[in-house]
Amino acid sequence: MRVVLVAVVMRVVQVVVMRVVVLVVVVMQVVLVVDVMRVVLVVVVLRVVLVVVVMRVVLVVVVMRVVLVVVVMRVVLVVVVMRVVLVVVVMRVVLVVVMRVVLVVVVMRVVLVVVVMQVVLVVVVMRAVLVVVMRVVLVVVMRVVLVVVVMRVVLVVVVMQVVLVVVVMRVVLVVVMRVVLVVVVMRVVLVVVVLRVVLVVVVMRVVLVVVVMRVVLVVVVMRVVLVVVVMRVVLVVVVMRVVLVVVVMRVVLVVVMRVVLVVVMRVVLVVVMRVVLVLVVMRVVLVMRAVLVMRVVLVVVVMRVVLVVVVMRAVLVVVVMRVVLVVVVMRAVLVVVVMRVVLVVVVMRAVLVVVMRVVLWWWLCGQCWSRWLWFEAAQFAPRFARVLEGQTLMEGEDLVLSCTVRGDPQPEVSWLLNNQPIRYAHATYEDGNAELTVRDALPEDRGVYTCLAQNSLGSAACSATVTVAADP
Numbered sequence: 001m002r003v004v005l006v007a008v009v010m011r012v013v014q015v016v017v018m019r020v021v022v023l024v025v026v027v028m029q030v031v032l033v034v035d036v037m038r039v040v041l042v043v044v045v046l047r048v049v050l051v052v053v054v055m056r057v058v059l060v061v062v063v064m065r066v067v068l069v070v071v072v073m074r075v076v077l078v079v080v081v082m083r084v085v086l087v088v089v090v091m092r093v094v095l096v097v098v099m100r101v102v103l104v105v106v107v108m109r110v111v112l113v114v115v116v117m118q119v120v121l122v123v124v125v126m127r128a129v130l131v132v133v134m135r136v137v138l139v140v141v142m143r144v145v146l147v148v149v150v151m152r153v154v155l156v157v158v159v160m161q162v163v164l165v166v167v168v169m170r171v172v173l174v175v176v177m178r179v180v181l182v183v184v185v186m187r188v189v190l191v192v193v194v195l196r197v198v199l200v201v202v203v204m205r206v207v208l209v210v211v212v213m214r215v216v217l218v219v220v221v222m223r224v225v226l227v228v229v230v231m232r233v234v235l236v237v238v239v240m241r242v243v244l245v246v247v248v249m250r251v252v253l254v255v256v257m258r259v260v261l262v263v264v265m266r267v268v269l270v271v272v273m274r275v276v277l278v279l280v281v282m283r284v285v286l287v288m289r290a291v292l293v294m295r296v297v298l299v300v301v302v303m304r305v306v307l308v309v310v311v312m313r314a315v316l317v318v319v320v321m322r323v324v325l326v327v328v329v330m331r332a333v334l335v336v337v338v339m340r341v342v343l344v345v346v347v348m349r350a351v352l353v354v355v356m357r358v359v360l361w362w363w364l365c366g367q368c369w370s371r372w373l374w375f376e377a378a379q380f381a382p383r384f385a386r387v388l389e390g391q392t393l394m395e396g397e398d399l400v401l402s403c404t405v406r407g408d409p410q411p412e413v414s415w416l417l418n419n420q421p422i423r424y425a426h427a428t429y430e431d432g433n434a435e436l437t438v439r440d441a442l443p444e445d446r447g448v449y450t451c452l453a454q455n456s457l458g459s460a461a462c463s464a465t466v467t468v469a470a471d472p
Contacts, residue, residue, distance in 0.1 A: 007379075007409050007456060010379060024361075024364055025361070028357065028360075028361040028364075031357060032354060032357060032358070032361075035350060035353055035354055035357065036350075036354070038350065039346070039347060039350035039354075042343075042346050042347075042350070043343065043346075043347070046339055046342065046343045046346070049339060050336060050339050053332060053335050053336065053339070054332070054336075056332075057328065057329065057332035060325075060328045061325065061328070061329075064321055064324065064325045064328070067321060068317075068318060068321050071317045071318065071321070072318075075310060075311065075313075078310050079307060079310070079311075082303055082306060082307050082310075085303070086299075086300065086303050089296070089299050090296065091190075093292060093295075093296045094190055096292065097186055097289065097292065098190075100285060100288065100289070101186070101195070102198075104179065104281070104282075104285050105179070105198055105202075107281065108175065108179060108278065111274060111277075111278055112172055114274070115168060115172075115271060115274055116209075118267070118270060118271075119161075119164065119168065119267070122263065122267045123161055125263070126161075126260070126263060129259065129260075129263075130256075133252070133256055133259075136252075140248060140252075142241045142244075151224070151227050151228065151231055152253075155224060160260075160264060164264075164267070164268075164271075168271065169206070169209070169210065169213070171271075171275055172206070173206065175275075175278060175282075178282065179282070186289055379408045379409065379457060380406075380407065380408055380457060381407060381455065381457040381458030381459070381460065382405055382406065382407035382411035382453035382454065382455055382457075382458065382459060382460040383405070383406055383407065383460050384403055384404065384405050384406075384451075384453070384460055384462045385404040385405070385406055385432070386402075386403050386404035387403055387462040387464070388401055388402075388403050388449065388451055388462050388463060388464030389401075389464055390464045390465045390466065390467075391464070391466050391467070392466075392467040392469065393441060393466075393467075393468060393469070394468070394469050394471060395441065395442060395443060395468055395469060395470050395471045396440050396441065396442075396471060397440075397441055398437060398438065398439055398440070398441065399436075399437070399438035399441045399445060399466060399468075400435065400436070400437050400438075401415075401435070401436045401449055401451070401464060401466070402433060402434065402435040402436075403433075403434050403451050403462055404432050404433055404434075405429075405432055405434055405451070405453040405460065406432055407453060407455045407457070407460075408455075408457075409455045409456055409457070410455065411453035411454055411455040411459075411460075412453070412454050412455070413427070413429040413434045413451060413452070413453050414427075414451075414452045414454075415427050415436050415449065415450070415451060415452070416449070416450040416452060417445075417447050417448070417449055417450075418447040418448055419448075419450065422436070424438075425437065425438045426438075426439075434451055434453070436449065436451070441468045442468060443468050443469075443470050444468075445466070445468050446466055446467050446468040447465070447466065448463050448464070448465050448466075449463065449464055449465075449466055450462070450463040451463075
């Protein structure tokens with residue numbers, strides 16, 4: 001009963017220990033799952049924070065790009081406005097130049113017309129004077145001498161007129177060429193056609209005037225030739241009368257030459273004054289043109305300076321925006337790095353906690369297993385520490401067989417002879433020592449004796465051969 005009670009208690013203790021171990025394992029697993037859930041939650045929270053930071057960085061980058069685009073658009077708009085203003089200013093300048101050139105051309109035409117009219121008036125006056133002189137001479141002297149003098153005077157006048165016309169034409173041509181040269185130098189792309197048309201018109205008018213002058217010259221020459229022929233005929237008739245009026249003719253010629261010289265000097269003076277006036281006007285126009293060009297250049301320089309300032313401001317804004325963007329990105333990268341470091345630290349901490357708990361769980365399991373093994377080791381199947389030994393004895397002697405058997409729970413020991421239970425022998429079992437005694441052994445007691453030990457955990461057996469010799 002004592003053995004059975006001990007076995008029941010050991011079984012109960014074993015069951016309780018197993019349940020405690022299972023409970024500890026379940027608790028450890030729950031704690032491990034909780035730790036894993038905490039780590040997963042921390043990782044999710046860190047990922048959410050990382051996503052929020054990345055979204056903020058992306059939003060900041062988008063805002064910076066929008067601001068950069070707005071600044072660039074403003075710069076482009078300012079550049080376009082500046083270019084439009086520059087084009088408007090240039091067009092106004094070109095229009096002013098064209099108007100002034102047209103005004104100069106009109107003035108030149110008016111001056112040329114006035115000069116031509118004055119020349120024609122002088123010619124008419126000269127002709128009238130010559131007619132009056134010729135009539136006076138015809139009245140005073142002989143017609144032939146008067147005709148000769150008149151012809152000479154007319155010839156001189158015609159030559160002077162031709163020379164004067166040639167000089168005037170050269171001056172006009174030089175002035176026109178200078179005007180054309182100045183206009184060509186100052187012309188712009190918009191005025192090229194107008195200036196060429198004006199030049200063609202002026203040239204055509206000059207050519208027309210030259211042609212007219214040539215026709216007039218031819219007519220005058222023809223008249224002179226005709227008059228010369230007539231005069232030669234008349235001269236042959238009145239040669240003798242010429243000598244008589246030489247003195248008178250010389251006086252008249254001197255008077256006429258002085259009058260003609262005075263008139264010509266006045267005309268030349270007027271022409272020179274007009275030419276000087278034209279030159280002064282041209283110089284004033286050139287000065288005004290130079291001032292206008294300087295204004296245009298100054299406006300262009302100011303516009304370029306303003307454009308450079310605007311571009312520099314835009315570049316500065318872009319650089320500042322890029323620096324701010326780099327700072328924001330660096331802060332975001334730093335935040336991401338810090339978050340990753342924190343995540344790594346948290347994960348390492350969680351892993352360390354998990355490892356420590358796993359080690360603790362393993363140690364507890366080892367302790368439980370060792371206790372289990374100890375409990376298991378406290379109960380074991382029967383085993384023989386000392387086995388039976390074979391004997392040979394004489395008939396009538398006592399047979400004593402002994403062995404030592406261990407086991408927990410204490411085993412039950414039984415003896416067998418040739419695998420059959422022994423009924424007449426005396427068997428004892430104390431403190432692990434089993435002993436079998438057979439009094440007055442007989443030959444029938446020979447055979448194989450077996451000691452069989454059994455408990456709840458198993459069984460064991462050992463055998464020995466006993467020989468009994470018959471008495472002679």
